[in-house]
Amino acid sequence: MEVCTCIVPCFNEEEAIPYYYEEMQKVMQKVPELDFELLFVDDGSCDGTLKILKELAQKDSGVRYISFSRNFGKEAALYAGLQNAGGDYAVTMDVDLQDPPSLIPEMYKVIQQGEYDSVATRRVTRKGEPKIRSFFARKFYQIINKMSDADIVDGARDFRFMKRSMVDAILSMKEYNRFSKGIFGWVGFKTKWLEYENVERVVGETKWSFWKLFRYALEGIIAFSTTPLSIVSVIGMVICFLSFILLLVIIIRALLVGDPVAGWPSLVCIITSLGGVQLLCTGIVGLYLSKAYLETKNRPIYIVKEKN
Numbered sequence: 001m002e003v004c005t006c007i008v009p010c011f012n013e014e015e016a017i018p019y020y021y022e023e024m025q026k027v028m029q030k031v032p033e034l035d036f037e038l039l040f041v042d043d044g045s046c047d048g049t050l051k052i053l054k055e056l057a058q059k060d061s062g063v064r065y066i067s068f069s070r071n072f073g074k075e076a077a078l079y080a081g082l083q084n085a086g087g088d089y090a091v092t093m094d095v096d097l098q099d100p101p102s103l104i105p106e107m108y109k110v111i112q113q114g115e116y117d118s119v120a121t122r123r124v125t126r127k128g129e130p131k132i133r134s135f136f137a138r139k140f141y142q143i144i145n146k147m148s149d150a151d152i153v154d155g156a157r158d159f160r161f162m163k164r165s166m167v168d169a170i171l172s173m174k175e176y177n178r179f180s181k182g183i184f185g186w187v188g189f190k191t192k193w194l195e196y197e198n199v200e201r202v203v204g205e206t207k208w209s210f211w212k213l214f215r216y217a218l219e220g221i222i223a224f225s226t227t228p229l230s231i232v233s234v235i236g237m238v239i240c241f242l243s244f245i246l247l248l249v250i251i252i253r254a255l256l257v258g259d260p261v262a263g264w265p266s267l268v269c270i271i272t273s274l275g276g277v278q279l280l281c282t283g284i285v286g287l288y289l290s291k292a293y294l295e296t297k298n299r300p301i302y303i304v305k306e307k308n
């Protein structure tokens with residue numbers, strides 16, 4: 001029988017895990033052709049998550065867990081899950097039931113038809129989310145799709161049903177700065193998109209603050225596009241050109257009219273604005289450099305404390 005591994009990152013989710021487990025039992029019964037394996041990745045939780053996972057693993061041999069030595073982030077948890085997934089198929093999903101497990105039978109049906117290598121999901125509404133968050137999320141997808149050649153779909157979730165070949169492709173991308181939405185798009189493969197309305201968390205609250213999301217968005221742009229660097233070079237060239245023209249104007253004016261002292265305000269404006277532009281550009285270059293620095297250190301993406 002073919003095996004399907006469900007990879008579930010959990011960070012302080014002691015309340016959500018029982019709901020998830022119960023929901024998955026129903027789904028498993030609906031797809032008797034597949035042998036399911038639930039692989040929970042405890043991302044350094046400080047509540048009772050690990051204890052619950054151990055209890056589950058003890059009474060159900062289909063449950064496996066990996067526990068990190070500290071919180072490494074959801075991306076690291078997904079990577080660890082994919083590395084440890086033994087199945088012919090892998091499904092990545094959240095534990096809070098925002099990725100409805102009830103879609104799995106439909107996803108498997110699509111894969112079985114043979115045309116697609118993966119089935120991904122996107123939510124078409126952002127109901128129940130703060131307005132400002134939705135606004136910035138939309139803007140982010142617009143910007144990154146203009147800048148990057150990885151196809152990153154607006155509203156795409158990390159809820160995905162994949163064949164082994166795609167899992168191997170993702171694992172071959174060993175970068176330290178992981179941005180799964182980009183990686184899924186970058187590896188290609190034929191993907192069918194299922195759409196659904198946003199579902200709110202079953203219990204608990206989101207682990208993503210606005211700033212965490214903002215940093216994540218920046219990381220995504222840096223990981224999958226070098227357009228900001230090109231923009232910086234263009235700004236530099238434009239300013240060089242303008243300053244050359246200005247120089248000519250000033251020389252000619254000085255030769256014709258004299259007037260060497262006036263112009264203090266304009267000088268201050270030019271100096272401060274150029275200083276600002278330079279700092280901005282150095283900052284952007286620095287962001288890329290810092291990512292390259294972390295990449296060359298070759299640190300492990302996660303550290304396992306224990307697993308079964």
Ligand code: UDP
Pocket residue numbers: 008009010011012013043071072073074077093094095096098205206207208
């Ligand atoms: N998560 C994780 N590590 C983190 C943050 C989140 O493993 O540092 C997990 C979390 O337990 C959940 C999933 O990632 O299963 C999605 O998190 P959350 O529901 O908080 O995000 P949202 O759905 O609000 O985007």
Ligand code: MG
Pocket residue numbers: 094096098201206
């Ligand atoms: Mg969630």
